[in-house]
Amino acid sequence: MPPSSTADRAHDEELLVGNTICAARSHLIATHAYPARVDAGEFIALGAALLAAVVAIAVPVWTFKRTLELERIKWVRDQRAQLYIDILAEAYAEKQWFLDLMTRREITLIEERDGEERRGPSQADFPPGPDLRLGPVERSKLGARGALFASAEVSKAFNAFSGVLGRCSLIQPQSEAEAHIANVQADELFDALSTAIRNELGAGAKLNLAQPTADDAKS
Numbered sequence: 001m002p003p004s005s006t007a008d009r010a011h012d013e014e015l016l017v018g019n020t021i022c023a024a025r026s027h028l029i030a031t032h033a034y035p036a037r038v039d040a041g042e043f044i045a046l047g048a049a050l051l052a053a054v055v056a057i058a059v060p061v062w063t064f065k066r067t068l069e070l071e072r073i074k075w076v077r078d079q080r081a082q083l084y085i086d087i088l089a090e091a092y093a094e095k096q097w098f099l100d101l102m103t104r105r106e107i108t109l110i111e112e113r114d115g116e117e118r119r120g121p122s123q124a125d126f127p128p129g130p131d132l133r134l135g136p137v138e139r140s141k142l143g144a145r146g147a148l149f150a151s152a153e154v155s156k157a158f159n160a161f162s163g164v165l166g167r168c169s170l171i172q173p174q175s176e177a178e179a180h181i182a183n184v185q186a187d188e189l190f191d192a193l194s195t196a197i198r199n200e201l202g203a204g205a206k207l208n209l210a211q212p213t214a215d216d217a218k219s
Helices: 003-033 040-117 136-149 152-170 176-201 214-218
Strands: none
Touching (some): 040 136, 152 176
16 A cells, blocks of 8 residues: 555544544533533522521521520520529528527537626527428438539538538637637628629619609509
């Protein structure tokens, strides 16, 4: 075969292959590579539908979770408020018992010091008052509730109050001055406990209530 014929045939084959590739590429582009063009109105409508679907799902879920969180906070706050009432009642009963104990201790010290020359009240003039403190089981339950629901500030104040009273009742004062100091400490620690509870619950906050006017009084 002459060289020129071979070259022509090779050229023709290259053209055929090139045309086939171009045709295939054109078909691929027309059918698969690029989707049909969507106009702007359809695109906006699709986006709005997707946004509405997301909102329809997300908003109820968020509302449900937020409601559960608020209910949990309310439940804990209610438990804490009731706990603080019980703590104050027990602390007041313990303080009254302690003051009665210290008063009788002071009289005992005075009687030991002055003997028969003493002029003043005796223990017979101060009979023990009613003991309103909780029993051991109820006191333990109160401590457990305090460990669960009380804040760090209130727990610290209550523990400090109970610690001083317990220490002074076990190791009683050896002088009138020590007994008096113990009474003062009991009063101060009870006031600190009450203040911590009022501050946390907002009971000590001043309410900015509108003052009634003359028109309100007439109506």
